Amino acid sequence: PSIRHHHQSSHLMLQEGDLIQLEDQQEGEKTFQIQEALVDEKSLCYSAVDVENPIQLLTLHVGAHPSKLEPSWEDMSLWYQVQRQTKVLNILRQAGISSKYLPEIVASGKMLHPGSCVKQSPGEKCDHPWCGTPVLVTFPVGEPLSSIVAQDGPLSSEEATRCCRDCLAALRTAKMANIQHGDICPGNIVRVSNSRGSSSSFFYVPISWGRAVLEERDSPAMNLLFSSSHALQHGKLCPSSDVESLIYLLYFLCGGNMQQQDSIESALQWRQRSWAKRHIQRHLGEVSAILKAFADYVDTLCGTPYPVDYDSWLKRLDKAVNESTDKGKLVDEMAINMRIEDVAGSSGISEGGSLT
Ligand SMILES: [Zn+2]
Structure with missing residues (x-):
């Protein structure tokens, strides 16, 4: 509970159902819908889905709003979490390196916001609390x-x-x-x-x-x-x-x-x-x-x-992992066989498996 409170101080809080639109450097505008907050020790992330392709849960990391005049330690850790991590994951992506065991970058960019934006140039931001906040979206969620x-x-x-x-x-x-x-x-x-x-x-x-x-x-x-x-x-x-x-x-x-x-x-x-x-x-x-x-x-x-x-x-x-998985499978199969026997014994299914 103290962690959540701690973050409320400066972290942008999003709600379930919020639509987050961002300008991805490679894919243009993308929209993600917030599912729920994922609280960990250092930061607040969200699980989210790509609105156009909602087949899998993604992790959405929100950075610090750029209007802060004096960056705090917390903002620094958000910088590592969002901007620096975006750089590292992009290097992996550009090197053509992917693995089931590595997070994969889905989108990254500055947050756009509903309503009119009065910023003058792409590098600036207006008074809206979301304007220009860096976002990183990765797969998977765990x-x-x-x-x-x-x-x-x-x-x-x-x-x-x-x-x-x-x-x-x-x-x-x-x-x-x-x-x-x-x-x-x-x-x-x-x-x-x-x-x-x-x-x-x-x-x-x-x-x-x-x-x-x-x-x-x-x-x-x-x-x-x-x-x-x-x-x-x-x-x-x-x-x-x-x-x-x-x-x-x-x-x-x-x-x-x-x-x-x-x-x-x-x-x-x-x-x-x-x-x-x-x-x-x-x-x-x-x-x-x-x-x-x-x-x-x-x-x-x-x-x-x-x-x-x-x-x-x-x-x-x-x-070692495969040996223990095989053992696990064997136990599963035995359990399933026993359930089938139970059913056969109690529900009038004959030995041939057809209903009598
Ligand atoms: Zn704006």
Whole structure:
């Protein structure tokens, strides 16, 4: 509740049913209808549909109104969320890189508003509260792992392994465009429901690519719980920084105990102690052998200049995910067979399956 209140102060609040029209640089005017507010730790986004093509739910990010004379810290985080993220996702799109596990840009541009607009030139804005506000629309929509864990507790071994596989696949794909995420944490990974709707119907997508590191001078986000040691120490990423953060994420998702840190020094000490005592590996080992092995691998890589061997770990994680999916399918099929037998036994259906 405090988060929602916090945002009401300066964030543009939209209502269910609001029609948002924007001028997309590539596709011209597009209209989206707001479905509901999606509250996460840092920002307020909305689920929305494209009015002309309402087949799927999209995520609509609203930036800060450009009339603010003194940009606040909050506006800065909105700038990362909207304008910077638009830049990063456009780079991925222009490089022809797409993946089920990466958010995809649907539209971006300045908000248009109903009524007459009295701005003089395209770069200006009038007094209307929406005028000129930057908007980014992405696919898909999901629920952040931070709220899932807060509601339901730790993930199962299968889901944690799947989450690891999906995030690693996303990181590998982004790496092809020389992009590192720089802010892997539970609020920035969403769980998405597969449209197929089978029993194993989730996949995971790292969102919030606004803090991504594209070149030497870019600095990653500083998160005392989830940033890599290298990021905390040097304000820069090393090649394994994102996967190091992924290990802290998995540790958290699997119920690992993370104390709040109050300084960079204590955060670094926690990392050093945890790795030295193999605390993280041992905890992950209770959940899954493959996650423990992956943590051991990342331990050898932390802070070194060596690249992550995405391909061989994706192969191993794929195998682990598929084995548990097959097991899941088998259980499903048995359950269905038993239901059919129940029906046959109680409703006069003969062994041949026809009605008597
Ligand atoms: Zn206007």
